[in-house]
Amino acid sequence: MDKQYIMALDQGTTSCRAILFDRDANIVGIAQKEFAQYFPQPGWVEHDAMEIWGAQMGVAREVLETHGIKPAAVAAIGITNQRETTLIWDRETGKPVHNAIVWQDRRTAPICDELKERGLEPVIRETTGLVADAYFSGTKIRWLLDNVPGVRERAERGELLFGTMDAWLVWNLTRGARHVTDYSNASRTMLYNIRTLEWDERMLDELGIPRSLLPEVRPSSEVYGTTATEMFGGAEIPIAGIAGDQQAALFGQTCFEQGMVKNTYGTGCFLLMNTGEAPVPSKSGLLTTIAWGIDGRVEYALEGAIFIAGAAVQWLRDELKLIDSAEDSEYYAGKVEDSGGVYVVPAFAGLGAPYWDMYSRGAIFGLTRGTRKEHITRATLDSLAYQTKDVIDAMQADSGITLKTLRVDGGAVVNNVMMQFQADMLGVNVERPTITESTALGAAYLAGIAVGMWNKNDVVGKCALERTFEPNMDPALRAQRYKGWKKAVKRTMHWEKDDE
Numbered sequence: 472m473d474k475q476y477i478m479a480l481d482q483g484t485t486s487c488r489a490i491l492f493d494r495d496a497n498i499v500g501i502a503q504k505e506f507a508q509y510f511p512q513p514g515w516v517e518h519d520a521m522e523i524w525g526a527q528m529g530v531a532r533e534v535l536e537t538h539g540i541k542p543a544a545v546a547a548i549g550i551t552n553q554r555e556t557t558l559i560w561d562r563e564t565g566k567p568v569h570n571a572i573v574w575q576d577r578r579t580a581p582i583c584d585e586l587k588e589r590g591l592e593p594v595i596r597e598t599t600g601l602v603a604d605a606y607f608s609g610t611k612i613r614w615l616l617d618n619v620p621g622v623r624e625r626a627e628r629g630e631l632l633f634g635t636m637d638a639w640l641v642w643n644l645t646r647g648a649r650h651v652t653d654y655s656n657a658s659r660t661m662l663y664n665i666r667t668l669e670w671d672e673r674m675l676d677e678l679g680i681p682r683s684l685l686p687e688v689r690p691s692s693e694v695y696g697t698t699a700t701e702m703f704g705g706a707e708i709p710i711a712g713i714a715g716d717q718q719a720a721l722f723g724q725t726c727f728e729q730g731m732v733k734n735t736y737g738t739g740c741f742l743l744m745n746t747g748e749a750p751v752p753s754k755s756g757l758l759t760t761i762a763w764g765i766d767g768r769v770e771y772a773l774e775g776a777i778f779i780a781g782a783a784v785q786w787l788r789d790e791l792k793l794i795d796s797a798e799d800s801e802y803y804a805g806k807v808e809d810s811g812g813v814y815v816v817p818a819f820a821g822l823g824a825p826y827w828d829m830y831s832r833g834a835i836f837g838l839t840r841g842t843r844k845e846h847i848t849r850a851t852l853d854s855l856a857y858q859t860k861d862v863i864d865a866m867q868a869d870s871g872i873t874l875k876t877l878r879v880d881g882g883a884v885v886n887n888v889m890m891q892f893q894a895d896m897l898g899v900n901v902e903r904p905t906i907t908e909s910t911a912l913g914a915a916y917l918a919g920i921a922v923g924m925w926n927k928n929d930v931v932g933k934c935a936l937e938r939t940f941e942p943n944m945d946p947a948l949r950a951q952r953y954k955g956w957k958k959a960v961k962r963t964m965h966w967e968k969d970d971e
């Protein structure tokens with residue numbers, strides 16, 4: 472039988488998706504399942520890894536069945552995942568020792584403070600490209616070793632394995648035959664030396680993490696193994712691509728040239744600029760990270776991670792109940808000229824790039840007796856664009872490259888009011904592609920390339936634009952609005968730590 476499909480498994484923060492692509496990289500079908508979010512304490516976020524595994528397999532089988540496609544017709548599986556989310560499990564039983572600690576989880580902020588006090592920040596930056604923040608896996612592993620009874624002893628006896636969600640899925644799909652991750656995911660652990668491309672002894676030592684926990688690090692496009700026979704009714708499907716979701720989106724948007732930038736507007740916003748074969752250090756609060764390893768080469772990116780973006784729209788809907796659905800935000804925001812001087816700073820989980828303030832918290836500024844929900848809704852959407860501008864300014868400063876256009880994707884880019892304001896704020900065109908599932912597309916490309924279905928040139932030709940938003944705001948007005956935003960951000964900083 473002709474192997475004509477590539478299946479992307481997109482293990483996101485709130486849902487598992489399986490997306491089938493045909494040989495022309497068109498979407499044939501999508502299945503999606505949300506899973507539970509656990510918030511055991513303020514600032515803590517956990518996932519049940521067994522639920523994720525069940526949901527991921529469920530959608531993989533569902534998308535094949537719904538479209539009447541036999542597993543044997545799938546040429547390869549590409550995996551892409553929420554990054555940093557940390558799991559430790561037993562190498563014999565496959566049982567997790569604890570829920571996964573999610574990237575948004577702030578419980579390890581004190582461990583990060585301790586690393587900073589020990590003067591390790593420059594070492595972390597130099598070796599891993601990251602900053603000392605609770606966001607990354609390293610301090611989450613440390614927390615599990617210190618706080619879950621028996622885990623440190625079992626880890627030291629070599630009985631346990633650590634992985635981000637990619638490694639967890641590959642390990643399960645291959646029934647424990649492979650414990651692997653790829654360069655892009657490894658570069659988010661705070662344990663991986665992005666220059667030597669090895670686990671970093673110093674960081675492992677500083678955090679007291681046994682090496683035996685760690686997966687093997689492989690390129691982002693190669694056959695890592697095949698699915699165990701019982702997974703898909705006897706078909707042994709090659710698992711041929713792995714990349715963290717934001718790097719996968721950069722690949723899916725075919726940002727293959729140095730200086731090309733994409734922004735994904737999902738729960739958070741993640742901007743990545745391809746910086747080519749050399750890691751570019753940041754002086755402006757960005758991360759230096761591995762984009763992918765392919766064709767025997769590793770390429771790097773500068774990244775700005777914004778923790779709360781679309782999640783702020785969910786907050787309007789679920790907590791404030793100002794809107795009934797995320798789509799409503801466009802309707803209400805469109806009913807006013809502008810936010811009427813209101814600024815929403817959605818620092819619910821502290822601030823990421825370029826501020827890196829774990830102790831900032833959300834705030835609404837500029838309220839007057841005339842403020843309506845339309846203004847607050849608009850200001851919430853504006854905050855996605857302002858945060859993006861903060862990161863773009865930092866990227867331009869660090870790389871010396873001036874942004875020409877911004878390629879966008881993710882669930883929130885359907886919002887035309889927000890996209891237009893983004894173009895206005897940046898003063899460059901914002902390009903929205905036809906397929907906004909860039910993350911899954913990137914994973915599919917990586918897998919399809921590994922099994923010879925496509926090459927890199929083929930996929931560049933497949934990128935089609937659906938709409939371009941052109942800037943249409945007076946530069947003086949832009950500067951004035953942005954100044955207000957900077958003032959608002961400043962006033963939220965250190966909120967949790969200031970006693971005054």
Ligand SMILES: Nc1ncnc2c1ncn2[C@@H]1O[C@H](COP(=O)(O)OP(=O)(O)O)[C@@H](O)[C@H]1O
Nearest residue numbers: 483737738781782784785797798881882883886
């Ligand atoms: N029309 C819309 N306007 C603004 N935000 C939206 C809209 N539709 C969806 N969103 C936001 O997009 C996010 C979902 O995007 P998605 O890419 O699926 O996120 P993730 O992969 O992070 O789970 C949600 O946070 C939601 O609030």
Ligand SMILES: O=P(O)(O)OC[C@H](O)CO
Nearest residue numbers: 483484553554574737738
């Ligand atoms: O699941 P997403 O799309 O919100 O992405 C999460 C990021 O990978 C976290 O770094």
